[in-house]
Amino acid sequence: MVRINQLAKNLGFKNSFLIEKCQECGFVNIKHHANALTDEQVDLLRSKLVNGSEQDVAVKEKPATPEAKKVSAEKKDGDSVKAASKEAESTVRRRIPLWKQKAREELIKGRWKEVTKVSQQKRPRRFEKRTKEVVSKEKVPVLSKEKEEKVAIELPASVKDVSAALGVKAGDIISKLLIGHNVFATINQALDGELIEMIGIEYGVEIELKQAKEEEEELSLEETADRAEDLRPRAPIVTFLGHVDHGKTSLLDSIRKTDIASLESGGITQHIGAYRVETNGKSVVFLDTPGHEAFTAMRARGANVTDLVVLVVAADDGVMPQTEEAINHARAADVPIVVAINKVDKPEANILKVKQQLAALDLNPEEWGGKVQMIETSVVTKKGLDTLLDGLLLEAEVLELRAVSGKPAKGIVLEAHVHEGRGVIANLLVREGTLRHGDIVLCGQTFGRVRAIYNDHGKVVKEVGPSTPVAISGLSTCPEAGDKFYVIKDIQKARDIASKRERKIREVALSGRQHVTLDNLYKKIEEGQVKEINVILKADFKGSVEVLKKSLEEISTKEVRTRVLHSGVGGITETDILLADASDAVVIGFHVVPEDKAKSLAEACGVDVRLYKVIYDATNDIKDALEGMLTPDKVEHSLGSVEVRKIFKVSKVGNIAGCYVKSGKILRNSLVRLIRDSVVLYDGKISTLRIVKEDAKEVKAGYECGIKIAGFDDIKIGDIIEPYEIQHIARTLN
Secondary structure, three states: EHHHHHHHHHHHOOOHHHHHHHHOOOOOOOOOOOOOEEEHHHHHHHHHHHHHHHHHHHHHOOOOHHHHHHHHHHHHHOOOHHHHHHHHHHHHHOOOOHHHHHHHHHHHHHOOOOOOHHHHOOOOHHHHOOOHHHHHOOOOOOHHHHOEEEEEOOOEEEHHHHHHHOOOHHHHHHHHHHHHOOOOOOOOOEOOOHHHHHHHHOOOOOEEOOOOOOHHHHHHHHHOOOOHOEEEEOOEEEEEEEEEOOOOOHHHHHHHOOHHHOOOOHHHOOOOEEEEEEEOEEEEEEEEEOOHHHHHHHHHHHOOOEEEEEEEEOOOOOOOOHHHHHHHHHOOOOOOOEEEEEEEOOOOOOOHHHHHHHOOOOOEEHHHOOOEEEEEEEOOOOOOHHHHHHHHHHHHHOOOOOOOOOOOOEEEEEEEEEEOOOEEEEEEEEEEEEEEEEEEEOOEEEEEEEEEEEOOOOEEOOOOOOOOEEEEEEEEOOOOOOOOOEEOHHHHHHHHHHHHHHHHHHHHHHHHHOOOOOOOOHHHOOOOOOOEEEEEEEEEHHHHHHHHHHHHHHHOOOOOEEEEEEEEOHHHHHEHHHHHHHHOOEEEEEOOOOHHHHHOOOOOOOOOOEEEEEEHHHHHHHHHHHHOOOEEEEEEOOOOEEEEEEEEEEEOOEEHHHHHHHHEEEEOOEEEEEEEEEEEEEEEEEEEEOOEEOOOOOOEEOOEEEEEOOOOOOOOOOOEEEEEEEEEOOOOOO
16 A cells, blocks of 8 residues: 555655546545545556656657748748648647637738847847948847747736837837736736736737746745655644534533633633643643634644544534535645534433534444544533543544655644744644754744744643644734744845745735725725826816816815816717826716726726716715715714722733622723823723623623723722713714
8 A cells, every 4th residue: 555645755746736646547435635545546647647758758759840940931931821830739739728719810811010139129220330341241040939939927026027028129018918818017017927928819929828937946945855764654634624502612621621711711612722732641732613603714723734623513512514625625725524412411412413414424434334433522520531642643643644754844834923022923833843942933924943942731842843833923013824834054045035935915905996986985085095086077067167166176175175177068988088097086977978998997997987977976975985985073072981890910811800880881992091199191992891700892880890900900998980982973064
C-alpha cells in the first residue's frame, strides 16, 4: 500500500494532479492525499502516466516537414491565408481553451489588424546613416516567429506592463478594453489574467502568465519534497464541530480535564482554541471552533486545517441547521468524520432518532453497515470519553499521518490579537517542521522574529514540533486568521515579501473602489468621504439645462453643496460617463437617455445614472441626498441615576461596582459618567452589566446590579454612575 502524497513526491507530481489521474483510472475511492493505493493500482497509474508523457513528447518533437516550411513561406508572402489560418487554428487548439479558440478564429478571419512591433518600424534617417556601414557588413538579426508571437508577463500586471510587453501603445489597449470588453481602465490599473490573455489573442500574441516573485518563493516553500526516511509520525489534528450548545467545549473540557466552558461569554465559544492532549502514550491535538451560526467563517477555517472532525450532536436536540453546515465544511475539507452523540444521560435523549437523521445525510453508523463511528458520550457521567479517544487514534492510524520535524516550520494562523504588555500575540498551529525561539516568521502581510513561544497551557517553551498549537510574540502587526506562516532565514527577505503583499492588497482595494450613488451616499457621508455632490447634467433643450442647473445649485448651503461639473444638450455619451467615473459624479438626464455604449460603460464602471421627466423629481432627490449629508444634531438624554454601594476586586478583571439603581434605568449599551462630589471623573462605556451572575440588557429602578466600567477601575463607595444616551436628530436644509 502506498499513500497518494508519498507516490506524488516519488514521481515528482502534485497531489491534486495524481488524484485526478486516479479518478480517470476509475479509482473512485481516492479523493484525499492520505488515501492509499494497492500495488496493482500503482502499476496501472504508472503505465498511464508514462504513456501520456510519450504522447506529449511525440507531439513536441515532431520534425518540421517541407510542406510546413512551404506553408510558413506562403504565409509570409501573403499568398495562402487558408493555410496560415489552419496552422494558427491547430496551434491555438493545443494551447488555449475552447472560448479562446473561437476568439482566435474570428481574429484570423480578418477582424483584427496585426500590430507592427517597435523593432520592425523604420529607423530615423540619422540613425540609418550612422549605422549604414555596419548594416551592410553584417546582417541584422531577425526575431524568430516563435519569439514574436509569445511573450511572458508577470502578475499582477497593469495596462502599462501589458503595453510594454506587447509593444503597443497604452492608449490603444485602454480603447480596446473600453470598446471590446466594456472595461474602463487607467494606465496603472491592474488587469486579471484572463483579460490579459484575451488582449494577447486580439493582437495575435500568445501571453504566458507568470506568478510574482514572492508567490513563486512561497510556492517553492510549500512544495519542497520531503525524504521518506525523514518522515516521522505526528499527532492528528482534530476539530470539534456542531450546533451551538450541543456540548462541544464541555466535551473537550472533560477530555482535557479543564473548565474552559465556564469562562466563555454566555457559554458560547468566541474564538478558536487549540489544545494538545496525551492519551495512551500518544498525542491528539484538538481544535474547538465556535458552533454559533454567527461564526460560520471561523468554523470553516477550523475544518480546513484539520485531519479529523468530531461532529458533536446532542441526543435530545438531534440534527440542527448548524449541524448540517458542519458536515458540509468537513466534506469540503475532505476529512473523515467521527460522530459524538452527546448528552445521552438526559431523559429526553433519543439516540435512534439522531442516527436516523444522520443516515439521511449520508452518515451511516458502523452497526448499520456504514463507515462512520458513532460514539455515545456524556460529560456528566463521563460515558464514552475513552472510547472517543480510542476511535480518534484508530482513524489516525489509518491515515498514517507523518511529517518532517528537522526543517523550518510551516503552519496556519488560528487567530491574533494585541496584548497590552506582550504586543502582537498570534495563535499558530505548526503543521510541519520545528518552530524555535529567535526564528524569523513570515505570515501574510506581517513578519517578525519570535520573541517568546507559549504552549496551550501558557508555559514558555524554546521549540515545538509538528502538530503543535502555540502562541508567539514578536510579529510587527496582527496577521489575518487563516494566513499561512513560514520560517525563513533572511529577515530582509521577509520584510520585502510582506511589503509587496501589503502593496498588492492595497492596489486591489483601490482598483475595486465604489462610486458615489444617491443610494450609497449616506454611507459615504458617515465614512467622512463626501461633503458635496458632483453632477453631470444633460437635457433635451438648452433652456432646460439652465433651469435645472440653477435649481440644483440653489439647493446648496455652507455645509453641503451641489457642484455641476458639466452640463450640455443631447443624450448621455461615453464621454459623460468617463468624466463621471473620473470625478465620482452622478449623471442626471432630463428627457434624454444614454447611448448604448454609454449605458454599458456606466454599468461596467458603476456610475449612477438618473433619468427624470419632471424637474422637481430631480431637485427633490438631490435635496434629500444633501440633507443626508448634514451632520445631525446630537441631543443628550439622561437615563437615570445609579449609586455605588460596594466594590468587588476580581483578579485579571478589575474592580466590579455593586450598585443600586436609584431612578430611571441603566442599559447594557448606554454611555456612563462616574461622578464623585459633583465632579465628573470619567466618561465612557459599560463593559459588563449583570444581575447576580447573569448578564442583563437592562436594570430598572429599585434593583441591584454589578457594573464593570470599560477601562476604568478607580471606583469608590458613594460614587454616582449616570447612564445616558445620545440621540441624533436629522436636520433639514431649511
